[in-house]
Amino acid sequence: xxxxxxxxxxxxxxxxxxxxxxxxxxxxxxxxxxxxxxxxxxxxxxxxxxxxxxxxxxxxxxxxxxxxxxxxxxxxxxxxxxxxxxxxxxxxxxxxxxxxxxxxxxxxxxxxxxxxxxxxxxxxxxxxxxxxxxxxxxxxxxxxxxxxxxxxxxxxxxxxxxxxxxxxxxxxxxxxxxxxxxxxxxxxxxxxxxxxxxxxxxxxxxxxxxxxxxxxxxxxxxxxxxxxxxxxxxxxxxxxxxxxxxxxxxxxxxxxxxxxxxxxxxxxxxxxxxxxxxxxxxxxxxxxxxxxxxxxxxxxxxxxxxxxxxxxxxxxx
Amino acid sequence: xxxxxxxxxxxxxxxxxxxxxxxxxxxxxxxxxxxxxxxxxxxxxxxxxxxxxxxxxxxxxxxxxxxxxxxxxxxxxxxxxxxxxxxxxxxxxxxxxxxxxxxxxxxxxxxxxxxxxxxxxxxxxxxxxxxxxxxxxxxxxxxxxxxxxxxxxxxxxxxxxxxxxxxxxxxxxxxxxxxxxxxxxxxxxxxxxxxxxxxxxxxxxxxxxxxxxxxxxxxxxxxxxxxxxxxxxxxxxxxxxxxxxxxxxxxxxxxxxxxxxxxxxxxxxxxxxxxxxxxxxxxxxxxxxxxxxxxxxxxxxxxxxxxxxxxxxxxxxxxxxxxxxxxxxxxxxxxxxxxxxxxxxxxxxxxxxxxxxxxxxxxxxxxxxxxxxxxxxxxxxxxxxxxxxxxxxxxxxxxxxxxxxxxxxxxxxxxxxxxxxxxxxxxxxxxxxxxxxxxxxxxxxxxxxxx
Numbered sequence: 001x002x003x004x005x006x007x008x009x010x011x012x013x014x015x016x017x018x019x020x021x022x023x024x025x026x027x028x029x030x031x032x033x034x035x036x037x038x039x040x041x042x043x044x045x046x047x048x049x050x051x052x053x054x055x056x057x058x059x060x061x062x063x064x065x066x067x068x069x070x071x072x073x074x075x076x077x078x079x080x081x082x083x084x085x086x087x088x089x090x091x092x093x094x095x096x097x098x099x100x101x102x103x104x105x106x107x108x109x110x111x112x113x114x115x116x117x118x119x120x121x122x123x124x125x126x127x128x129x130x131x132x133x134x135x136x137x138x139x140x141x142x143x144x145x146x147x148x149x150x151x152x153x154x155x156x157x158x159x160x161x162x163x164x165x166x167x168x169x170x171x172x173x174x175x176x177x178x179x180x181x182x183x184x185x186x187x188x189x190x191x192x193x194x195x196x197x198x199x200x201x202x203x204x205x206x207x208x209x210x211x212x213x214x215x216x217x218x219x220x221x222x223x224x225x226x227x228x229x230x231x232x233x234x235x236x237x238x239x240x241x242x243x244x245x246x247x248x249x250x251x252x253x254x255x256x257x258x259x260x261x262x263x264x265x266x267x268x269x270x271x272x273x274x275x276x277x278x279x280x281x282x283x284x285x286x287x288x289x290x291x292x293x294x295x296x297x298x299x300x301x302x303x304x305x306x307x308x309x310x311x312x313x314x315x316x317x
Numbered sequence: 318x319x320x321x322x323x324x325x326x327x328x329x330x331x332x333x334x335x336x337x338x339x340x341x342x343x344x345x346x347x348x349x350x351x352x353x354x355x356x357x358x359x360x361x362x363x364x365x366x367x368x369x370x371x372x373x374x375x376x377x378x379x380x381x382x383x384x385x386x387x388x389x390x391x392x393x394x395x396x397x398x399x400x401x402x403x404x405x406x407x408x409x410x411x412x413x414x415x416x417x418x419x420x421x422x423x424x425x426x427x428x429x430x431x432x433x434x435x436x437x438x439x440x441x442x443x444x445x446x447x448x449x450x451x452x453x454x455x456x457x458x459x460x461x462x463x464x465x466x467x468x469x470x471x472x473x474x475x476x477x478x479x480x481x482x483x484x485x486x487x488x489x490x491x492x493x494x495x496x497x498x499x500x501x502x503x504x505x506x507x508x509x510x511x512x513x514x515x516x517x518x519x520x521x522x523x524x525x526x527x528x529x530x531x532x533x534x535x536x537x538x539x540x541x542x543x544x545x546x547x548x549x550x551x552x553x554x555x556x557x558x559x560x561x562x563x564x565x566x567x568x569x570x571x572x573x574x575x576x577x578x579x580x581x582x583x584x585x586x587x588x589x590x591x592x593x594x595x596x597x598x599x600x601x602x603x604x605x606x607x608x609x610x611x612x613x614x615x616x617x618x619x620x621x622x623x624x625x626x627x628x629x630x631x632x633x634x635x636x637x638x639x640x641x642x643x644x645x646x647x648x649x650x651x652x653x654x655x656x657x658x659x660x661x662x663x664x665x666x667x668x669x670x671x672x673x674x675x676x677x678x679x680x681x682x683x684x685x686x687x688x689x690x691x692x693x694x695x696x697x698x699x700x701x702x703x704x705x706x707x708x709x710x711x712x713x714x715x716x717x718x719x720x721x722x723x724x725x726x727x728x729x730x731x732x733x734x735x736x737x738x739x740x741x742x743x744x745x746x747x748x749x750x751x752x753x754x755x756x757x758x759x760x761x762x763x764x765x766x767x768x
Contacts, residue, residue, distance in 0.1 A: 061408065164520065255589075259533055
């Protein structure tokens, strides 16, 4: 009898528990449903569709002439000199951009973490390039860097009349790196600033009392505690750099169009993909190239994640 | 459609603007023509929504309101033309009813069965009559085998003999060079000499280029130059780009390469950030090569009273001055509301918008009956009309476009390898081989896809 009663009470508790769990599950899925539906419709479905297209000769206009090619597009990419050149230029760009952007963002965040007058104004000022539409920013840069009528050469002209350095044509990658750092550093700076402000003052003060120099404090206290934020920034910058397409297109020194490519040094992988798809109507091949990029990004991200246990220090471990 | 059919389609472009084009051999009519044909009706019952993909600067909101006021049963859903969006809409099976296109794109769209046969509509139209259509409309004719013959699949909104020149008299005066006569064509060789004399520099800085042209269309210019000698950039069946084994084509390509290398035109190593029209109106060009349409904007505050229009130059002494764009409008094969779309098509191409365009001077009207509306009030407009009337007699021959590739493929390859050749990373001959290889790969794919 007792056993039966106990069993009944247990069942009631079980029902109550299951009822609460059910309600929690419904709430959970209800709240994430908008994102989940958007993710499935706008990311998963296009990804699968893209994977399907990458196995065909689809030309973007009609489906009548589509043929299944299997992995031919992928095999072709591995032997395509232009694709490989695009990868090499993207590697150069990434190798220059990522360290520069991280260092500069950390430097600015460090500066703006000081207790100085007008700190708010400086923070706004340094953040501003990040919120300027990239098209407008590029337009201004083109005006500044134009070979014959640019502001930069006009200043140089004062020192040496007749100067016409073709910045956008002959120093294309350097200008691109500086431009992308300039437009992106504001976002990284804000996140690093938040990270800096999350580091307890007491730790730095204790180190200083123990006789550590500010430089030693920075590398022994600040940087290790900031590594989770730096790690996040590193991953995001790497992914962004490998996918760079818009900036080199906007910095083309000639009028833009479907048939004007960036200068050779700025023909990054994604610009190559763009012209394959939209100039040559190679949608199938283009999506295969995009899938290859996705795999490269994934592999690189996993490598960075694998190294993180050696240099990223979490407060709770 | 077979490869032969498409080749014939391209071959037919040669006869694009001729009244009696030669039918191409070994070509079979395709089913596309019949499949996209609209049964003629005495009076189409028009109503509903028309999805219209065009450019807002060529279809104003006022015109849209006027049209809808005159046709209250029709609602126009305007979409700004965007090539990517157009592709996406087609791929989704939901294309616009009417859209903007250029003559060189017609063979490609026909091959892909995207255009609707509008002949039944033209047959009963009292506004757009066959004998009133300017020759440039032949770019939109196709009989299933040959461009330039057969049914109409669209029409141009306006056009120009596109190889004429505009000279900045101020630049000539500064360089102490006499302005060429406007009743005798220059040769391309003379233009090269002028380009050199008119280019103005200060140290490394270019203050004025001697000559300018539309970079997007340089392949079309080469095609027109070669046509003077009876040659083409492509093999007869359009199966390949044939420059390096064609001495005349090599000479033409060398001409443009040498101009760039001499730095007397904007080029990849000394580029202009704006199109040649802007350069000209800002006084940064001595001579620019554009069609009659450019006369509407050639005189700016900087160039006013200092511009003169000149006839199209010749390469081998044969006068040719066809249009190279024939920008117009077509209806998609999958248009949801063809009857209502035709009402809009007819109004745009024969109604008030066409009259307004003719009066604006932004091109030669697509209807011969509207030629008289072109402006001829100012001395410059009168001078342009004089040159234009002389050029119209050489404007009926058309260019031959390759139906297997998109119109941008050749020029993109040219732009790409020109930079490398100018930097000395490859020779001129290697540059030509590279352009050929890249284009021929695309042609091969096109043949395999459409064949």
